[in-house]
Amino acid sequence: MREMVWKKRKNMDGNMKNKIRVNGMTGLGALYHKELADHLKSKRFLILLILIGSTSFASLYGALTALGNAEDSNYLFLKLYTTSGSSIPSFLSFIALLGPIIGLALGFDAINSERSSGTLNRLVSQPIYRDSIIIGKFLAGTAVIATIIYSMGTMLGAMGVLVTGLKPSGEEVWRVLIFLTFTVIYVAFWLAISILFSVVCRHAATSALASIALWIFFAIFMSLVASIIANAMYPINDEYSALVNSMDHYTLNLGINRLSPYYLYSEAVSTIMNPGVRSVNVVTVDQLVGAVSGYLSLGQSLLLVWPHLTGLAALLLVAFGGAYLGFMRQEVRAN
Amino acid sequence: MTEKSRNVIEIAHLTKQYGEKIAVNDLNLCIKRGEVFGLLGPNGAGKTTTILMLLGLTEPTAGSALIEGMDCTRNPLEVKSITGYLPDNVGFYSDMTGRQNLRFTGRMNGLSGKALEERIDGLLRRVGMEQAANRKAGTYSKGMRQRLGIADVLMKDPEIIIMDEPTLGIDPEGMRELLTLIRELAQEDGRTILISSHQLHQIQQVCDRVGIFVSGQLIASGTLSELEEQIRKDGSYLLELEVQPCDDRLLAMLRQQEGVRKISKEGNTFLIDAKTDLRASLTQFLGEYGYTVLHLHQRGGDLDEIYRRYFEKAGQSDERDGMEKKKKYGWKYEK
Incomplete structure (x- = not known):
C-alpha cells in the first residue's frame, strides 16, 4: 500500500516538473498576437483608417492643384507631401496634427479597461512576466501605427506618381521613407503617453481626456507659451531692445518650442522633406556670406535633424518608461 | 521527506x-x-x-x-x-x-x-x-x-x-x-x-x-469537528428550542434546570446557554409536562456557530454590530 502511494507521488512529482514550462517569450508572443488581432478587428482601427485615408486624399488633391504653379521643379515628388493647396494643408502638417490621434486612440484604455473588466487579474495570474503585458500592448500598438503610416504614405506617393507621371529618384524615395519612420516614432510616442495615462487613471474616459489635453496643449498652446516666456525674458518692444534682444529672443523661443514633440517632429520632417532647408537654427548674415545656394544631400539633411530624432526617441523612451514603471509598481488588486 | x-x-x-x-x-x-x-x-x-x-x-x-x-x-x-x-x-x-x-x-x-x-x-x-x-x-x-x-x-x-x-x-x-x-x-x-x-x-x-x-x-x-471540539472544551452548549405552547411557566422551569446559564428568546425560539448537554433531560422533562417539541437543535455543528464563537473569543466587534442578521440563525458580531 505504502509502495503504491509512493509510486503515485513520484509520478506526480515527475509530471509536475514537466509541466513547469517557464518561458517569458510565449506569453509576450500570445499577448502581442491577441492585441494586434484586437486592434485590427476593432471599429476604432477602421475609423482611424478612414480619417487618415481621407485627409491623405485631401492633401494630395491640394498638392496636385498647387503643384502646377511651383517655381522650382526640383524634388517635385517630395512636394506631393509638402505642398499645401488652396486652403488644404499639406500631408506633412496633416500628419503632424492628426498623427497623435492614432496613438492616443490605440492606447488610452490599454491598462485601465483590463483593470475595470477584471481581465487584468486573470492575466497576471498566468505564468508570464508582468512586463510582457505592457510591452505586448505597446509593440502591438506600434505595429498597427507602422502599418497605417507606411501604407498611407506609400499609397499617397503611388497615387501621385500615377496621376502626375513623376518619376521619383532614389534619394526622394529614401527621404520619404525616413519621413515615415520619423512619423512612426512620433506617433508611437503618443501611444506611450496614452498608455501612461491608462496606467495612471482609473477610468478610460479620464485617460482619454488627459492625453487629448496634452496633445492640444503641445499642438496649439506650446508656441503661445514659448513666445510669452521669450517676450518676458527678452522683450523686443522698441527698436533698441529689438536690436539687443532679437537673437536671444528667437533662440529662447525656439528652444522652448522644441520641448514640444509636435514642434520637434514638424521641424525634423520639414527639413528631411525639403532639401532646400540648410539650417534649423538662427543664421546670421555673416555666416551666409559667400554661401552658394543649393540643396543639401540626404546625409547632410539627416545630420541636421539627428538631434531631433534623438530627442524624439528619448521622449518616447521616457513616456514608455514611465508607463512601464507605473504599471510594474501598481497593486494588482482591482478595487 | x-x-x-x-x-x-x-x-x-x-x-x-x-x-x-x-x-x-x-x-x-x-x-x-x-x-x-x-x-x-x-x-x-x-x-x-x-x-x-x-x-x-x-x-x-x-x-x-x-x-x-x-x-x-x-x-x-x-x-x-x-x-x-x-x-x-x-x-x-x-x-x-x-x-x-x-x-x-x-x-x-x-x-x-x-x-x-x-x-x-x-x-x-x-x-x-x-x-x-x-x-x-x-x-x-x-x-x-x-x-x-x-x-x-x-x-x-x-x-x-x-x-x-x-x-x-x-x-x-x-x-x-x-x-x-x-x-x-x-x-x-x-x-x-x-x-x-x-x-x-x-x-x-x-x-x-x-x-x-x-x-x-x-x-x-x-477540520470542522476539530473546531467544534475546541469550542466544546470551553464547556459551552447552545441549544435552540421551540415548543408548543410557549408560556411563562416553561421559562421559569427552564431557569431551574441545572447548568443553565442564560436564556434568551429569538422570535419563537428559546436560546439556552448551558454548561452541559441538556438534550436528554430536556426532552424527558418536556414530555412529562405535555409540551410539543417543534424544534430542538444543538448549535455548534455548523460553521456559523463555530465562526461566531471564534469571533467572540477573538474579541471582535464590528460597526455593523447588531445590524447584521444573516440567514436563519442570525450570526452576529458580539463583544
Missing part, C-alpha cells in the same frame, strides 16, 4: 503591511495535497492579500510562502504555471467568444495546435458551456462567467487551484454544480484547492479543513 512533500502550500510567518495597517499578520499555514481548504473571514480580513502573496503578485513584508517548495515571491513564474487562480468577479474579454478567451489563456500557458483545441473542448464539456462557447463573453450571465472562469483556470492543468469568493452571486442551482465540481477537482483529479470565502454554508459542504481569518490573523484552523 515524506512529511514534507505532502505539504503543497507552506506559509510561514507571512506578514503584509500597508503603511500603518497590517493586512496579514504572522500567518502560518500548511495545506496538503488533494485537500480542500477553506479560508474564512469577513470582508477585509486579508484573504485576498494572502492569495496575492501566494501568487507572487504582492510582495510580503516578512515571512515566506512556498508552493511545491518554490518561493512564491522569487519564482512567481514557476508557481503560476502550476497554480490556477480564479479571482472574485472574474472578467473576460467581452468582444471575444468564450472559446477565444480560453484559447488565449492556453497560448499564454504555452499550449498550441491540436492539444490546445482538445483541451478547450474537454473543459467546455466539463463545465457545461459547449452551447455558449461561440457566443461573445460579453453576453454571459454571472453564473456562466464563473463556469468559464473555472474552465479558464483548468486550462493550465494546475496542481493547485485558488478561488477567491467563488460562490458570490451564484444562484442555488449554479452553486450546487459549482460545489460538485470543486469536490470532483479535489477527489478525482487530486488537485489541491484553496477557497476564500465569507459564505459559510457553501464552504462547509466542500472543505476538508477550514481556517478562520480575522483582521489579518488566523485565529483557528482544522
Whole structure:
C-alpha cells in the first residue's frame, strides 16, 4: 500500500516538473498576437483608417492643384507631401496634427479597461512576466501605427506618381521613407503617453481626456507659451531692445518650442522633406556670406535633424518608461 | 521527506503591511495535497492579500510562502504555471467568444495546435458551456462567467487551484454544480484547492479543513469537528428550542434546570446557554409536562456557530454590530 502511494507521488512529482514550462517569450508572443488581432478587428482601427485615408486624399488633391504653379521643379515628388493647396494643408502638417490621434486612440484604455473588466487579474495570474503585458500592448500598438503610416504614405506617393507621371529618384524615395519612420516614432510616442495615462487613471474616459489635453496643449498652446516666456525674458518692444534682444529672443523661443514633440517632429520632417532647408537654427548674415545656394544631400539633411530624432526617441523612451514603471509598481488588486 | 512533500502550500510567518495597517499578520499555514481548504473571514480580513502573496503578485513584508517548495515571491513564474487562480468577479474579454478567451489563456500557458483545441473542448464539456462557447463573453450571465472562469483556470492543468469568493452571486442551482465540481477537482483529479470565502454554508459542504481569518490573523484552523471540539472544551452548549405552547411557566422551569446559564428568546425560539448537554433531560422533562417539541437543535455543528464563537473569543466587534442578521440563525458580531 505504502509502495503504491509512493509510486503515485513520484509520478506526480515527475509530471509536475514537466509541466513547469517557464518561458517569458510565449506569453509576450500570445499577448502581442491577441492585441494586434484586437486592434485590427476593432471599429476604432477602421475609423482611424478612414480619417487618415481621407485627409491623405485631401492633401494630395491640394498638392496636385498647387503643384502646377511651383517655381522650382526640383524634388517635385517630395512636394506631393509638402505642398499645401488652396486652403488644404499639406500631408506633412496633416500628419503632424492628426498623427497623435492614432496613438492616443490605440492606447488610452490599454491598462485601465483590463483593470475595470477584471481581465487584468486573470492575466497576471498566468505564468508570464508582468512586463510582457505592457510591452505586448505597446509593440502591438506600434505595429498597427507602422502599418497605417507606411501604407498611407506609400499609397499617397503611388497615387501621385500615377496621376502626375513623376518619376521619383532614389534619394526622394529614401527621404520619404525616413519621413515615415520619423512619423512612426512620433506617433508611437503618443501611444506611450496614452498608455501612461491608462496606467495612471482609473477610468478610460479620464485617460482619454488627459492625453487629448496634452496633445492640444503641445499642438496649439506650446508656441503661445514659448513666445510669452521669450517676450518676458527678452522683450523686443522698441527698436533698441529689438536690436539687443532679437537673437536671444528667437533662440529662447525656439528652444522652448522644441520641448514640444509636435514642434520637434514638424521641424525634423520639414527639413528631411525639403532639401532646400540648410539650417534649423538662427543664421546670421555673416555666416551666409559667400554661401552658394543649393540643396543639401540626404546625409547632410539627416545630420541636421539627428538631434531631433534623438530627442524624439528619448521622449518616447521616457513616456514608455514611465508607463512601464507605473504599471510594474501598481497593486494588482482591482478595487 | 515524506512529511514534507505532502505539504503543497507552506506559509510561514507571512506578514503584509500597508503603511500603518497590517493586512496579514504572522500567518502560518500548511495545506496538503488533494485537500480542500477553506479560508474564512469577513470582508477585509486579508484573504485576498494572502492569495496575492501566494501568487507572487504582492510582495510580503516578512515571512515566506512556498508552493511545491518554490518561493512564491522569487519564482512567481514557476508557481503560476502550476497554480490556477480564479479571482472574485472574474472578467473576460467581452468582444471575444468564450472559446477565444480560453484559447488565449492556453497560448499564454504555452499550449498550441491540436492539444490546445482538445483541451478547450474537454473543459467546455466539463463545465457545461459547449452551447455558449461561440457566443461573445460579453453576453454571459454571472453564473456562466464563473463556469468559464473555472474552465479558464483548468486550462493550465494546475496542481493547485485558488478561488477567491467563488460562490458570490451564484444562484442555488449554479452553486450546487459549482460545489460538485470543486469536490470532483479535489477527489478525482487530486488537485489541491484553496477557497476564500465569507459564505459559510457553501464552504462547509466542500472543505476538508477550514481556517478562520480575522483582521489579518488566523485565529483557528482544522477540520470542522476539530473546531467544534475546541469550542466544546470551553464547556459551552447552545441549544435552540421551540415548543408548543410557549408560556411563562416553561421559562421559569427552564431557569431551574441545572447548568443553565442564560436564556434568551429569538422570535419563537428559546436560546439556552448551558454548561452541559441538556438534550436528554430536556426532552424527558418536556414530555412529562405535555409540551410539543417543534424544534430542538444543538448549535455548534455548523460553521456559523463555530465562526461566531471564534469571533467572540477573538474579541471582535464590528460597526455593523447588531445590524447584521444573516440567514436563519442570525450570526452576529458580539463583544
